[in-house]
Amino acid sequence: MPGKLKVKIVAGRHLPVMDRASDLTDAFVEVKFGNTTFKTDVYLKSLNPQWNSEWFKFEVDDEDLQDEPLQITVLDHDTYSANDAIGKVYIDIDPLLYSEAATVISGWFPIYDTIHGIRGEINVVVKVDLFNDLNRFRQSSCGVKFFCTTSIPKCYRAVIIHGFVEELVVNEDPEYQWIDRIRTPRASNEARQRLISLMSGELQRKIGLKVLEMRGNAVVGYLQCFDLEGESGLVVRAIGTACTLDKLSSPAAFLPACNSPSKEMKESPLAHPPSHGCRSTHNSPIHTATGSRLTQNFSVSVPTLIYTGMGSGSAGKEGGPFKALLRQQTQSALEQRGGSPHRFCRRREFPFFTLTAFPPGFLVHVGGVVSARSVKLLDRIHNPDEPETRDAWWAEIRQEIKSHAKALGCHAVVGYSESTSICEEVCILSASGTAAVLNPRFLQDGTVEGCLEQRIEENLPAGCGFCHIPYDELNMPFPAHLTYCYNCRKQKVPDVLFTTIDLPTDATVVGKGCLIQARLCRLKKKAQAEANATAISNLLPFMEYEVHTQLMNKLKLKGMNALFGLRIQITVGENMLMGLASATAVYLAALPMPGGIQIAGKTPSDGSYEQHISHMQKKISDTIAKNKELYEINPPEISEEIIGSPIPEPKQRSRLLRSQSESSDEVTELDLSHGKKDAFVLEIDDTDAMEDVHSLLTDVPPPSGFYSCNTEIMPGINNWTSEIQMFTSVRVIRLSSLNLTNQALNKNFNDLCENLLKSLYFKLRSMIPCCLCHVNFTVSLPEDELIQVTVTAVAITFDKNQALQTTKTHIEKSLQRASTDNEELLQFPLELCSDSLPSHPFPPAKEHLESARSNSGIPAAQRAVTVEKASPMGEGNFRNRSAPPCANSTVGVVKMTPLSFIPGAKITKYLGIINMFFIRETTSLREEGGVSGFLHAFIAEVFAMVRAHVAALGGNAVVSYIMKQCVFMENPNKNQAQCLINVSGDAVIFVRESELEVISTQQPTANCQQSCAGGEVTT
């Protein structure tokens, strides 16, 4: 009996009218946890009932505490007929289970109904009393912290980064159970919501157990996804990176905004005794996937590319990807055959990290992007307790990723993620990451194989070390063009670098970056089962290849040489496949300057054609020049003399074209001396290629004052102001079904994405100068002729004047960085390693930290109290002041952002993970404003529910917010639509930096006023 959950129902407001006769409602509330239900009294005839209930107490196992959501149902009492449900609130009580997060959940929650949407609000208070657990064989993992953030959370320090954790649970989808034929849509939706909530809880608990087993205390970069497999069931799977985190106690001594000042006191460095780690081996939830089941299922392993520095220059590069492709195919096939099943059950066999940003010194080298896909046919999950098939599928893919990484001379994969695309019974599983060499000092012993030690140079040059190739120059896994690093001149670097991670903070970048997308559609015949899967797997390599080519072309066109945050999504539909790759292009100073793009025609020369070609060539060259100017790419010229001997002479390669070699003669006639490097040759021998070139040129740059990237921050901009606007935009287009061609399809898809971006720029024009960060596109094909694109991003304003200073020399830059990135240093003292704790907890650079110390005449408790006033409440005060008629406003502002930080503010506390799943359905689509009105309202409601939960936890922001799923289905003929949305993020408390300074320098009495002024910035 290790926990007591206490719930109090305070009041309701804005309830809907349930009794037409009186225009009022007789509301009461059912509070359910597990199998126990309590009820409040009926509050007669009111739309704003005041229940003020007693404390309902549930005595439960902590296992249930982790799995079950608290379910609150508001009903209208009816004497003669059945009570009508008004709506529900699901509260995940997980944040109350770890000692450093929230202590109480208290606030107004929207009452949600899957048919009517939000119907009023209810005020609830929830508390948990946890007892000490004496059970040795416990199944719960209370106390393990979860973070969606894909870097070490601010205000924590990583002691050890243990590595990859994964888990999946399966169940039947209630929507497809026989009972669904007789129950109402509402009941069906609620069953689904509840089941998924339960499954996520269970999944999180199981992952937590694995973390404890690894002796970790937290999961960072936690990514949980649902696979709606239809008839064959429902899969909830999650991956993350297990870590041992230490709370940075030094700033916490004066840092504010803890709900209760006393809480600070009980925060010992680690929340649980270290003995937990060695426990649950005998009931380990890791599934031993036996390879045998694989044979029952149809499965196609798809050969995949290694995206690295190949592709620049003409010679051999064009053929390169294909060669590499074939090699990988055979290699992985071999490995699979050779791989014995027992490998799957070894712990931590996958040296994968879901992190995308790292402590300084963690990342030694980056090899390139590794990805793997496989096409599977779904069959019914017969036994939900044995999800081996899915486990085996993923294990297979991970194995492939691992072997790809090995081929690149890397022992680890960072920025790792997994995804699926399902259409009917076909499922594409994808995984990708960046092969890397890591500094073993950060990892737990034994994770890194010893043989790699020799690769790690002890004193890495700052800003370019990660670019140096990890693989053997003489035994390269693919043809690549290597040069000596343009920064340190000591090590070899590739000419182009693709990665899935964020730009390392110490990387030296020239100019600004930009968002690059490759978009691609391929028609496919409708087919059934295995024929379909075969067709898809045959198409995939071609798509990968073309996506890669497009990315490379666009990168060249921007005059840049590296991609970060690369994310390639392949979506399968009934009659087509879509590929969408997004990445942030930058110019890394360490890599060579990219060559231009050269166009070559294949058909024998005729005058007008040649003219056309040269015209196109001019256009391309102009675009490159323009882009260089736009993104301020003017790398310091390094004369060949300084470079000295280590740099090999630029080879005079014979230029081969993509298809046949006989065409090379013509090419020599063209001027290829664009820049110093060999040019990248584009052959336009058919209309397809022509289209490619055209589409290259039709991508319009964002209007002036706008930048965009899909990484956390924009390289080259570092003076963010505090205004942020997170948004989600969804578009669905219907293709005209008549004789669709690949070309027309590509154009439609391209236009869709471009128009969407244009719309965003237009909508957000009032924020100029601003940058769209973490732009995340998702494509789905809900029906035959429908394409749906969902974008979530955040627009952040920046100070233009300071932005101009970005073109500085590297030294100045690194100095600047040293002063601004103290925060990083604070979290990761460079001497950090697994066995030594930092010797001095206060790095000297934090002035205000020091001043706070010197100011410590004020007792700690008092300080905490004054600060509490300063945080979210301050905004409330401000509101009253600024708009006198709008008095007594109680809704606090909650910021949402897909980034892990809030510009101009400091995150002082992580309150827990937010992971919510909603279904909304309507049978009166027209009345709700059609599909757009329906979805617009639903997304707004989802945002509202996320904000309400965060506010109830005492937070004022969600960071690392992500909309993982937005499945929209419509049937306009029946006037119906349904949508499923899954979102997650980390609830936090942040304090404006301006407020922090005030707090540290002024007397507490002055704080309140000052922080009100600070609140002005917030709203």
Next chain:
Amino acid sequence: MTSELDIFVGNTTLIDEEVYRLWLDGYSVSDAVALRVRAGILEQTGATAAVLQSDTMDHYRTFHMLERLLHAPPKLLHQLVFQIPPSRQALLIERYYAFDEAFVREVLGKKLSKGTKKDLDDISAKTGITLKSCRRQFDNFKRVFKVVEEMRGSLADNIQQHFLFSDRLARDYAAIVFFANNRFETAKKKLQYLSFGDFAFCAELMIQNWTLGAVDSQVDDMDMDLDKEFLQDLKELKVLVADKDLLDLHKSLVCTALRGKLGVFSEMEANFKNLSRGLVNVAAKLTHNKDVRDLFVDLVEKFVEPCRSDHWPLGDVRLFLNQYSVTVHSLDGFRHQALWDRYMDTLRGCLLRLYHD
């Protein structure tokens, strides 16, 4: 390729003031797009027509969703669905309840009933304001009326509290509600030269002095209805014109005081009895509802027009009215000094405001 669905949802709800204005003005999406194009937005931003169309649609959808909340502004503040900064909330409310001068002049003093609502097409045709906008404005008047109708306390304060208006807008609405409740005639041709501001000014004076709330702040409907007892008492003032001696005395006192100070002295002297009779008779007639409604018509007919035809300058009118009401205190035979002041102070204010071309 057709766009089936196209939405943009921000964590902070984006409000485009320009589009909001077009929406409030009752333009359809396509009209609004055309108007925005004409305003040169495409050139300024380099956007395409499709982008503009999508943006406009999106804003219209947002406004449509917000409209339900705007009907009860405190709900807008407490709702959780749209995160809107307080200054923007205030702007949304203020603009939604703003009205057109031309429109309010058409319905001011009319009963806010279904019948009037039916005439909105005519008003729309006459004023050039879209029917949609007319409906919104009319419904706003009616909504505010319904909410504050039965309330105690100051009319303007009640409105402000329940609709979160600025002071200015709350006072305007108080005037509209007051006029609608007392059904003052404002549409006659004679009154066409008067602006809403003129009437609102008078309404405020009347609410301050002539309603129940002016004497007792704990009565229902106190600010909405005129003080019936007061109106009954006004009959007593009749003696000022009925008693010939009193009238003569009054005239001579006023003339003595104003001799040499008034540019239009002779006209005043000649017209004194007519003017005084007019003003006192207006007071005496206020017992009948019908005559209350005609208050402004009577004031213009009996006082404003005669003075205007004699080309009184405004300064002279002021001097005259001051003297006219003050000298009554020197009339020994007259016992209703307080009543006179309550009547005449307000009336004097109104008349001065009404006296213009």
